[in-house]
Amino acid sequence: MEHLINPKVKDIEISGIRRFFNMVSHYEDIVAMTIGQPDFPTPLSIKKAGIQAIENNQTSYTHNAGMLSLRKAIEQHVHHFYQLSYKAEEEIIVTVGASQALDITLRTIIRQGDEVLLPGPVYPGYEPLIRLAGGKPVFIDTSENGFKLTGDLIEKNLTSKTKAVILPYPSNPTGVTLSETELREITNVLEKHKLFLLADEIYSELVYDQPHTSIASFPSVRDQVIVINGVSKSHSMTGWRIGYLLAPSWLCRHILKVHQYNVSCAASISQHAALEALTNGKKDAIDMRETYKERRKFVVERLSQMGLDYAEPDGAFYVFLQMPLNGKTTFERAVQLVEEAGVALVPGDAFSEYGQGYMRLSYAYSMDTLRKGLDRLERFITLDSSR
Ligand SMILES: Cc1ncc(COP(=O)(O)O)c(C=O)c1O
Structure with missing residues (x-):
């Protein structure tokens, strides 16, 4: 019966983000900086409403x-x-x-x-x-x-x-x-x-x-x-x-x-x-924004110290950083990061071919997680440049 399905639906592929998660889901002790949603609970008065x-x-x-x-x-x-x-x-x-x-x-x-x-x-x-x-x-x-x-x-x-x-x-x-x-x-x-x-x-x-x-x-x-x-x-x-x-x-x-x-x-x-x-709930949104702002500062400073290039992030909670590929595809490089450094970033080509050579880092995470993830990334970059 499958041939009877609307071809437009059949032709839709699973997203690169999902493909990446499927590929790395069995690894343990991973610091993920991948998520595209706020890490805060919904503010109390909103839940009460x-x-x-x-x-x-x-x-x-x-x-x-x-x-x-x-x-x-x-x-x-x-x-x-x-x-x-x-x-x-x-x-x-x-x-x-x-x-x-x-x-x-x-x-x-x-x-x-x-x-x-x-x-x-x-x-x-x-x-x-x-x-x-x-x-x-x-x-x-x-x-x-x-x-x-x-x-x-x-x-x-x-x-x-x-x-x-x-x-x-x-x-x-x-x-x-x-x-x-x-x-x-x-x-x-x-x-x-x-x-x-x-x-x-x-x-x-x-x-x-x-x-x-x-x-x-x-x-x-x-x-x-x-x-x-x-x-x-x-x-x-x-x-x-x-x-x-x-x-x-x-x-x-x-x-x-x-x-x-x-x-x-x-x-x-x-x-x-x-x-x-x-x-x-206006103030709730402002408070969360202030927290993201501090995290953004921390993340871009660390990336600069590592010598990585990134697009200057004005908003949202993402940094799009350039990752030297060393002969690998962007996807393979993201998998290598998971395997060798225990860090997950979303491969840039999940966002169309024009994201090749980049990784998306989400800072919708606690400072502790960000610090740990960036430490691991730094070790990987240092090791990488000495290979
Ligand atoms: C750019 C963009 N538009 C729309 C959405 C979907 O938003 P919603 O959860 O309100 O459907 C997302 C979610 O990640 C997004 O990043």
């Missing part, structure tokens, strides 16, 4: 777009932090994590054969969703440009089939983000070519040296932009599965149809918890 929702029997379907109170909190949140103006009643949808927001947006806009541009290296979640929706992902090499997508790079890769661009900054896996000036340049190209742009800003609250600028804050492109965000990373709520999207009402109306028939609504209990996160 979830418990309270259960006790109050707030356990039925909500409005398809999410509870109005939560959408209003999102409206205020994005206005306060990013100067965005989206109406709770018709321009905001509460989703099942940022992941579902991506899926329903792509399925709403993509027609068979449409091309979607995305900067490589990139989070591996986009490609399968684009393919399942009938589109074709077109990866743009940003490795020569500090891992930043530019208006020029977009223009060079445009064809008559280009439908949309994915703009995922701050970036997983590089930690790099774009400045206001760099975003403005992209808006010029966007206006000229009438493309959609999906701004995946899930790490927007984890930017360390300057406030995050959303591309949707440029009025000239507001009608083309869909902002994707959520509480997974900002409030350590990955398992609660609450994200949201912002889009102009004419587009939101159509995305909402896909959302409605896909999930009806996000889980009511989690919506109550997210409401607490975005109202009374």
Whole structure:
């Protein structure tokens, strides 16, 4: 019967991250710096809001777009932090994590054969969703440009089939983000070519040296932009599965149809918890950010002392470091690191071919773990240079 399965699904491969984990899962005494989620427990008041929702029997379907109170909190949140103006009643949808927001947006806009541009290296979640929706992902090499997508790079890769661009900054896996000036340049190209742009800003609250600028804050492109965000990373709520999207009402109306028939609504209990996160839980997010900031400083200092090159990380909780390959593939080198040094980093080619020669180090770990892992990495690098 297997031949009867949708070929688009059959063609999807397991992610490079999963392949790597499968390969190294049987090793013991490994210091892993691989994880892509916060290491903090969800803050207490947020957990209590979830418990309270259960006790109050707030356990039925909500409005398809999410509870109005939560959408209003999102409206205020994005206005306060990013100067965005989206109406709770018709321009905001509460989703099942940022992941579902991506899926329903792509399925709403993509027609068979449409091309979607995305900067490589990139989070591996986009490609399968684009393919399942009938589109074709077109990866743009940003490795020569500090891992930043530019208006020029977009223009060079445009064809008559280009439908949309994915703009995922701050970036997983590089930690790099774009400045206001760099975003403005992209808006010029966007206006000229009438493309959609999906701004995946899930790490927007984890930017360390300057406030995050959303591309949707440029009025000239507001009608083309869909902002994707959520509480997974900002409030350590990955398992609660609450994200949201912002889009102009004419587009939101159509995305909402896909959302409605896909999930009806996000889980009511989690919506109550997210409401607490975005109202009374602001300080929790700031405290976690401060901790990541200290860890980032520690990690980049250690990497510099080892003489390793890395992309300067502005945000998220990743450092993308260059690893001399010594004749091996990136994947083989990551496995060697596990076998010989007892350290796990995600091989950069798990984020498209443009991540070759790099490893992603996550600092969503305690200082003790980071210190131990970096000590091991240092010993490996020293040994390596004497071979
Ligand atoms: C860039 C990026 N977008 C989206 C997601 C998915 O977020 P969520 O857990 O809210 O679905 C992740 C998760 O790692 C991510 O790194």
